[in-house]
Amino acid sequence: MVEEPTYFVIEKIFRDRGLNVIGVPTDSQGMLVSELENLLLDGLKPSILYIIPAFQNPTGLCLSNDRRGQLISLANKFDFHILADEVYQLIHFDELPPKPFLAFDEGNRVISFGSFSKILAPGLRTGWIHAAPEVIKKFSDAALTFSGGGFNHYSAALIREVIDLGLLDTHVSVLREEYSVRSDAMHQALQLYFGNEIEYTRPSGGYYFWLTFPEGFDSDRLLTSAEKAGVSYRPGNAFSESGKFSRQIRLAYTLFEVEELKEGISRLHEAYSEYSIE
Amino acid sequence: MVEEPTYFVIEKIFRDRGLNVIGVPTDSQGMLVSELENLLLDGLKPSILYIIPAFQNPTGLCLSNDRRGQLISLANKFDFHILADEVYQLIHFDELPPKPFLAFDEGNRVISFGSFSKILAPGLRTGWIHAAPEVIKKFSDAALTFSGGGFNHYSAALIREVIDLGLLDTHVSVLREEYSVRSDAMHQALQLYFGNEIEYTRPSGGYYFWLTFPEGFDSDRLLTSAEKAGVSYRPGNAFSESGKFSRQIRLAYTLFEVEELKEGISRLHEAYSEYSIE
Numbered sequence: 118m119v120e121e122p123t124y125f126v127i128e129k130i131f132r133d134r135g136l137n138v139i140g141v142p143t144d145s146q147g148m149l150v151s152e153l154e155n156l157l158l159d160g161l162k163p164s165i166l167y168i169i170p171a172f173q174n175p176t177g178l179c180l181s182n183d184r185r186g187q188l189i190s191l192a193n194k195f196d197f198h199i200l201a202d203e204v205y206q207l208i209h210f211d212e213l214p215p216k217p218f219l220a221f222d223e224g225n226r227v228i229s230f231g232s233f234s235k236i237l238a239p240g241l242r243t244g245w246i247h248a249a250p251e252v253i254k255k256f257s258d259a260a261l262t263f264s265g266g267g268f269n270h271y272s273a274a275l276i277r278e279v280i281d282l283g284l285l286d287t288h289v290s291v292l293r294e295e296y297s298v299r300s301d302a303m304h305q306a307l308q309l310y311f312g313n314e315i316e317y318t319r320p321s322g323g324y325y326f327w328l329t330f331p332e333g334f335d336s337d338r339l340l341t342s343a344e345k346a347g348v349s350y351r352p353g354n355a356f357s358e359s360g361k362f363s364r365q366i367r368l369a370y371t372l373f374e375v376e377e378l379k380e381g382i383s384r385l386h387e388a389y390s391e392y393s394i395e
Numbered sequence: 396m397v398e399e400p401t402y403f404v405i406e407k408i409f410r411d412r413g414l415n416v417i418g419v420p421t422d423s424q425g426m427l428v429s430e431l432e433n434l435l436l437d438g439l440k441p442s443i444l445y446i447i448p449a450f451q452n453p454t455g456l457c458l459s460n461d462r463r464g465q466l467i468s469l470a471n472k473f474d475f476h477i478l479a480d481e482v483y484q485l486i487h488f489d490e491l492p493p494k495p496f497l498a499f500d501e502g503n504r505v506i507s508f509g510s511f512s513k514i515l516a517p518g519l520r521t522g523w524i525h526a527a528p529e530v531i532k533k534f535s536d537a538a539l540t541f542s543g544g545g546f547n548h549y550s551a552a553l554i555r556e557v558i559d560l561g562l563l564d565t566h567v568s569v570l571r572e573e574y575s576v577r578s579d580a581m582h583q584a585l586q587l588y589f590g591n592e593i594e595y596t597r598p599s600g601g602y603y604f605w606l607t608f609p610e611g612f613d614s615d616r617l618l619t620s621a622e623k624a625g626v627s628y629r630p631g632n633a634f635s636e637s638g639k640f641s642r643q644i645r646l647a648y649t650l651f652e653v654e655e656l657k658e659g660i661s662r663l664h665e666a667y668s669e670y671s672i673e
Contacts, residue, residue: 129538240548260407270518272549 118156118166120148122356122365124174124202127167139163140359145318147173147180150187157195165198171214172205172323175356175367179214179321185221192226201229203247207236207289209322210297217247225249233276235324236289241272296324302375303368306382311389326368336366339392348384396434396444398426400634400643402452402480405445417441418637423596425451425458428465441475449492450483450601453634453645457492457599463499470504479507481525485514485567487600488575495525503527511554513602514567519550574602580653581646584660589667604646614644617670626662 119127121140128138139161141153148168157163166188170180180188192199201218219227225248232244246256256262267273279285303326304319316329330336336352343349353362368385370378397405399418406416417439419431426446435441444466448458458466470477479496497505503526510522524534534540545551557563581604582597594607608614614630621627631640648656 126538126542130542133538238549239544240552242543242545242547242549260404260411264404264408265520266517267520269520269547269550271516271520271553272547274518275549 118153118161118163118197120168120173121359122175122353122362123167124169125351125355127202128358131167136164138358140357143173143176143178145178147178147184148188150184150191153188154191157191162195163197165200166192167200167202168218169202169205170218171203172208172320172325174202174205174323175325175351175353175365176318176327177320177323177325178318178327182215182221185215185218189222189224189226193224197226199227201227203229204232204235204244205323206231208292208296208324210293210300210320212321214322219247219249222249225252228252233272236292237276237279237285241269241276243269243272243276293322296322296371299370299373299375299378300326302378303370303382306379310382310386314389324369324371326370328366328368330364330366332364334364336363339366339388342391343385343388346384346388348381348388350385396431396439396441396475398446398451399637400453400631400640401445402447403629403633405480406636409445414442416636418635421451421454421456423456425456425462426466428462428469431466432469435469435473440473443476443478444470445478445480446496447480447483448496449481450486450598450603452483452601453603453629453631453643454596454605455598455601455603456596456605460493460499463493463496467499467501467504471502475504477505479505481507482510482513482522483601484509486570486574486602488571488578488598490599492600497525497527500527503530506530511550514570515554515557515563519547519554521547521550521554571600574600574649577648577651577653577656578604580656581648581660584657588660588664592667602647602649604648606644606646608642608644610642612642614641617644617666620669621663621666624662624666626659626666628663 118139118141119131120143122143123140131138139156141156142149147170153166168180168188170185172179188199199218199222203217206214206217218229221227227248229247230244231247233241234244246253262268276285279288300320307315307317307326307328314331317326320326336350337354340350340352351367353365353367354360356362356367373381396417396419397409398421400421401418409416417434419434420427425448431444446458446466448463450457466477469475477496477500481495484492484495496507499505505526507525508522509525511519512522524531540546554563557566578598585593585595585604585606592609595604598604614628615632618628618630629645631643631645632638634640634643634645651659
């Protein structure tokens with residue numbers, strides 16, 4: 118089970134592993150637990166639910182506290198595990214997001230993972246698992262872990278030094294500050310160029326704006342003219358095999374400076390104006 | 396299908412992945428292809444054969460050229476793939492081992508892998524796959540590869556510099572020379588202390604001596620007194636779930652200096668003398 122929309126590679130990753138993938142609709146508070154419950158009551162027996170509870174990819178939204186508790190109840194009742202992809206948890210702006218998902222779990226339903234990719238450097242390919250001790254033990258006792266003695270010693274050794282020197286805390290603070298500034302800049306530019314033409318919830322952390330265009334809009338089609346104008350994005354249907362998101366696009370503000378973001382939104386609007394005329 | 400004996404974690408790794416593991420006996424030229432053929436003719440339908448063709452772990456032996464060809468024929472006839480673990484291929488002494496397994500394959504049966512763990516530094520956790528282009532494509536097109544853009548960017552970038560600067564070639568030459576010297580030292584010490592009490596084939600590359608003790612010997616039992624004497628090894632039955640190797644022990648000569656190796660063999664013989672008296 119995954120959110121609709123969700124991280125754009127996860128459905129293919131699961132299918133590559135022989136899993137069947139089913140989407141559950143979301144709203145501004147994240148996964149619609151009532152919709153999931155209906156599927157379960159109809160006899161669906163998932164082994165895992167994959168979810169991005171904080172600053173979701175692509176929507177930027179957080180799963181509410183209430184729904185976190187409800188999902189754990191369903192996991193207990195219907196016997197499935199929750200894979201919580203919490204890689205954006207630490208990238209919050211002024212307000213803290215809900216606590217990490219494991220805080221809502223009194224058993225061993227939640228297997229949460231974080232990554233230094235999002236808070237230090239993507240190339241390090243190193244992260245962590247946050248779960249009950251008996252769950253952690255399954256990973257640390259696995260033959261693959263034993264064989265290599267670990268998954269990435271060299272990066273892990275580097276990261277340990279960065280943490281011990283206090284540099285990770287400093288770096289995460291810098292990211293929060295800088296991403297907050299960039300997010301504001303993107304918001305201002307979107308207001309300036311698009312105004313009421315689009316709808317979105319302003320992100321309070323994470324990497325993304327998830328824009329909804331008017332009825333009839335085709336985000337795949339705009340991409341061609343956008344790229345001609347020298348700007349790009351991921352169209353909504355990249356994030357779901359359901360095909361429900363042709364009115365949406367995802368923008369990332371983390372990779373560019375404020376002036377570049379302004380220029381990007383200006384070019385996007387230019388492409389959109391041409392698209393609207395066509 | 397695996398060799399009996401084989402790399403001591405691989406059986407558990409395969410079982411962790413839900414695979415059933417069956418051993419095939421070996422002799423001084425590696426896997427007994429005739430025994431494998433009998434199993435196949437009896438109706439066994441393996442999906443993969445895992446084999447360490449050069450300087451095998453734990454025996455140190457190489458699979459002969461003839462048997463390499465025969466294995467490919469069987470793989471074609473009975474439709475299975477060969478996972479060739481060739482991590483020791485480059486660690487040869489005076490004579491070259493047979494060519495890499497893929498050289499014997501005119502189709503796409505062989506999936507060979509190498510590792511910088513054995514020729515540069517284990518902590519890098521980076522290796523390569525050597526296979527037909529259509530096989531490589533399956534790995535490079537996998538969702539997991541796409542998601543991360545690669546498996547270990549940081550180590551890969553370091554290794555690339557090491558290769559471009561010509562330092563890997565130099566380092567491998569140093570390892571060959573040094574491991575050859577250490578292997579000789581272990582051989583001399585084994586002759587000095589054990590003489591005819593044990594049997595083994597002198598390795599011509601790789602990391603290991605595989606010693607056979609007299610009838611009735613129990614390599615698990617010797618381990619306790621060996622460790623009391625300050626020396627250790629992996630007992631034969633660590634390398635096979637078949638339980639056939641209680642007369643064998645594996646010694647590694649790569650991790651120690653010549654003087655330490657001599658001292659280690661001396662201590663091992665001391666423990667063996669006590670063991671024999673008990």
